[in-house]
Amino acid sequence: MQLRHLRYFVALARQRHFARAAAECGVSQPTLSAGLVALEQDLGKRLVERDRRFIDLTAQGQAMLPWAEQILGAMGSMAQAVAATAAPLAGRFRLAAIPAALPLVGRFGDALLGRYPGLHLAVHQATSRVIEQDLQALSCDAGLTYLDHEPPANVIAVPLAQERYLFVTHGDAARESGAAMHWAEAAAMPLCLLHQGMQYRRILDAQFAARGLALAPRAVADSYVALLSLVQSGRFATIIPDSYAALLTGLDWAAIQPMEGAETARRLGLVVLDRQPMGPLALAALDVARALAA
Incomplete structure (x- = not known):
């Protein structure tokens, strides 16, 4: 079994596309395909479902993937440890x-x-x-x-x-400067928030649920840049970590308020x-x- 064949396999699992995996590895697509065939022959198992394109990993391929990743990661760490002794x-x-x-x-x-x-x-x-x-x-x-x-x-x-929450609206829609935002009032606003696959959103949902409130955002995204762009449009409000406050300094459209009452810092x-x-x-x-x- 050759390490470069493992690299081909892990790259294909990540890219899920033969041409992109070959480009990541810096080889031609036929070379990558031949390496995968050689790996399957070494193991005596089919690892990849394919016809003329990638379909998915087989059950054997799925079982092998975390081990292949760890082997390649360990090899990389070993090389770094050896190199660090001399330079x-x-x-x-x-x-x-x-x-x-x-x-x-x-x-x-x-x-x-x-x-x-x-x-x-x-x-x-x-x-x-x-x-x-x-x-x-x-x-x-x-x-x-x-x-x-x-x-x-x-x-x-x-x-x-440590993180606390800040409520952000467009300046034209802001309450009195510096006033805290009530949790119930925030829940009733047209919110844009991270989706529930993000841990921040799950924590936020729990904070509102503890107060007997539920969130029903009008829009969801996977980045704060997208959320702040929606707020800048003037239609939406959002809730962000206070670590982002410094990045909003000097933006005349952003009105920032703390959430009402004490909350446990994360x-x-x-x-x-x-x-x-x-x-x-x-x-x-x-x-x-x-x-x-x-």
Whole structure:
């Protein structure tokens, strides 16, 4: 079994398209297809359902995928550990962040790259559940996510921030400046919110349910950029984490209000997979996060 064939298989599972998987691997499509056939022959199992195009992984392919991801991730960590003994830490650092934690990327990324100039940072947005899966599969080096609500399993966590809610409307529709927004009044507004596949939305739903209220947004999205664009149109209002407030400073259309009454702050922080041996990139992330937390 050859590692490059495993890379072809994992890329195909991720891209679900032969041409895109071949492009990701930097090979021709016939080379990728031949590698997959060789992998299936090595295992004696059919891994991919296909005719002239990709259909899906077989049950055997689905069973193999997390192991293939971990093998490739472990190989990458091993290469990094060997390289780090002879030279400063270098290469790509893969950081996954939930939308609510994206404002933390700047502070963490600046500290990471300042301490390790040989690294370059690759950030992608993901749900908390996907971050947990990616950490287990060794396909990301660290995540920024919630630490208390639906906490990820088998991780080492470093708290970096606490989050509270802010209500945002278009300036023309705002209440008295600085006045708190009542929860019942917010629920009755034409809201745009993240969809319920996002952990932030599930926490928000629980906050309203605890007050005997239910949310029925007029629009849903998977990013705060989309929500704020809808608010800017003048028709909608939204509820965002207070970490986004600094990014709205100076925008004359955005009227920002705190939510009424005390609420329990939610912790956000950095997580890495709790495993031994721990790769040098995960160790670097922990060192930087602990310095920021201190």
